Amino acid sequence: MKRSEVVNIFAKKRTEEIVLTNIALVSRQIYATCHNDMTLYRIQMGYPLPMGIGLALALPQRRVIVLDGDGSLLMGLGALTTAANENPKNLGLIVFDNECYDNPGGLPSATAGKADLAAIARASGVANSVTSSTVAEFEAALDGALAKQELFCIIAKVERTAPEEEKIPTLPFDLTENTYMFLRALTDAGLIKGWREGFSRPLRTTK
Amino acid sequence: MPEEVQRGVAMQYSMKNSRIIVDALKAAGIDFVATLPDSFNTQVHKLIRDDPAFKWVVATREDEAMAIAGGAFLGGKKPCVIMEASGYGNCAGYLARIAIVHHIPLLILSSHVPALGEMYYHHSETRYLAEPVLKGCGIPYCALMRIEDADTIIREAQLTVEGQKVPVAIMIPRHIYYEGR
Numbered sequence: 001m002k003r004s005e006v007v008n009i010f011a012k013k014r015t016e017e018i019v020l021t022n023i024a025l026v027s028r029q030i031y032a033t034c035h036n037d038m039t040l041y042r043i044q045m046g047y048p049l050p051m052g053i054g055l056a057l058a059l060p061q062r063r064v065i066v067l068d069g070d071g072s073l074l075m076g077l078g079a080l081t082t083a084a085n086e087n088p089k090n091l092g093l094i095v096f097d098n099e100c101y102d103n104p105g106g107l108p109s110a111t112a113g114k115a116d117l118a119a120i121a122r123a124s125g126v127a128n129s130v131t132s133s134t135v136a137e138f139e140a141a142l143d144g145a146l147a148k149q150e151l152f153c154i155i156a157k158v159e160r161t162a163p164e165e166e167k168i169p170t171l172p173f174d175l176t177e178n179t180y181m182f183l184r185a186l187t188d189a190g191l192i193k194g195w196r197e198g199f200s201r202p203l204r205t206t207k
Numbered sequence: 208m209p210e211e212v213q214r215g216v217a218m219q220y221s222m223k224n225s226r227i228i229v230d231a232l233k234a235a236g237i238d239f240v241a242t243l244p245d246s247f248n249t250q251v252h253k254l255i256r257d258d259p260a261f262k263w264v265v266a267t268r269e270d271e272a273m274a275i276a277g278g279a280f281l282g283g284k285k286p287c288v289i290m291e292a293s294g295y296g297n298c299a300g301y302l303a304r305i306a307i308v309h310h311i312p313l314l315i316l317s318s319h320v321p322a323l324g325e326m327y328y329h330h331s332e333t334r335y336l337a338e339p340v341l342k343g344c345g346i347p348y349c350a351l352m353r354i355e356d357a358d359t360i361i362r363e364a365q366l367t368v369e370g371q372k373v374p375v376a377i378m379i380p381r382h383i384y385y386e387g388r
Contacts, residue, residue, distance in 0.1 A: 020278075040281070044304040050266065050274035051281070051305075054241065057262060058282025078267025082275070086264060176310045182281065192283030 001135050003096050003158040004165055007033055009139050010067075010094065013146060017092075018055065018186075021067045022048045024103070025161055026096055028168040030067065037185035041171055041178055046075035049093060053079065056088035059191055063090045063146075070097040070111045077120060083151060084125025092145055093121075093153040097131075102161050121153040129153040221386040224354045225250035228316075228379075231358040232287060233260055235365040237314065239284035240264070241272040245291030247318035247384045252289065269294030270301040277301075277311045285365070287314040292378065293333035295340040302344045302374060312372045314365055319350050319378030341376055348376035354383055 007026060011034035019039045021027040027041040043051060052066035073080075073095050083091060099112035111117060121129035128150050132138040138156050145152040173181065187194030228251055232240075241264045244252050255261045262284070266272035269290045276286035294317070306313055317337060341348045347367060351360050364375045 054278025
């Protein structure tokens with residue numbers, strides 16, 4: 001299946017979830033289909049899942065969904081074990097597994113060989129881990145996961161980026177700006193206190 | 208009997224100093240600690256693990272701990288990463304690409320080698336990476352040389368973290384964590 005098909009299904013079902021995306025093209029596809037300011041984009045390889053763990057632990061009242069890729073998750077497989085042991089029930093991981101490093105010409109990743117990310121996730125302790133290879137399978141897996149409050153991992157087997165997918169515009173803000181947008185959105189939703197000038201002042205003694 | 212004694216060396220963890228450090232973290236508002244534990248800070252971790260004022264998360268790498276802490280910051284926590292100085296070798300990418308570019312601040316407590324006292328060459332060489340990594344990323348840091356300064360330095364560092372929204376590292380040498388010779 002095409003990555004855009006998976007993104008479109010996710011976009012259709014996204015409601016109030018906080019979303020973190022990896023650095024790959026999926027970030028631009030999410031912006032184009034279901035952007036809201038509770039989205040942090042283009043997180044460096046290896047870090048979307050651990051950042052999602054920290055965010056989910058800090059905000060247990062809100063679901064956090066991490067959109068990652070096979071190459072990025074492979075850089076930080078240990079985080080699957082941390083996720084499993086911490087077991088935040090409001091955390092979900094969706095991995096777009098195209099079995100390659102797409103940008104550098106499609107050179108194969110480990111999942112093009114013997115690695116099975118859903119099996120690795122299950123062996124790490126994320127029991128609710130499945131692989132979906134068709135649009136119908138992905139939609140069913142996502143519906144099932146969203147219906148429960150349980151840590152989940154869905155590996156979506158997708159094709160390499162199609163030429164039309166490459167045409168999606170880049171983000172209209174930079175990543176520092178994105179953080180401020182994100183924090184402002186969480187603040188406006190009453191989820192965090194947010195930051196402001198003199199944020200650290202309460203720490204100072206006034207005597 | 209001391210709870211844990213370094214092999215072949217007449218020194219033991221300073222429970223008093225570990226308590227001072229944990230109390231200083233609490234006074235500075237820290238409520239979330241992500242870590243890859245290190246022999247230097249073992250007692251600090253045990254105190255934090257057993258204290259309900261902190262959420263304590265053990266990661267598999269130091270940079271993973273930083274990313275978990277970064278996520279916790281976004282969710283409104285006041286996080287700290289406690290780690291061994293050798294871990295900075297794993298963390299340059301996170302610090303430059305996430306902490307700096309995404310502007311996600313973080314307090315870091317790491318062990319410290321250039322203050323002298325490290326007895327093992329195989330430890331020291333990796334820990335000497337710490338300051339070049341911090342300098343390369345433009346991250347403020349200092350060494351806690353006297354336990355009497357712990358409360359002040361941790362409080363001021365956290366003020367910088369929150370006020371300037373940058374990572375700040377406090378490096379803690381062996382003589383703070385251990386007593387004896």
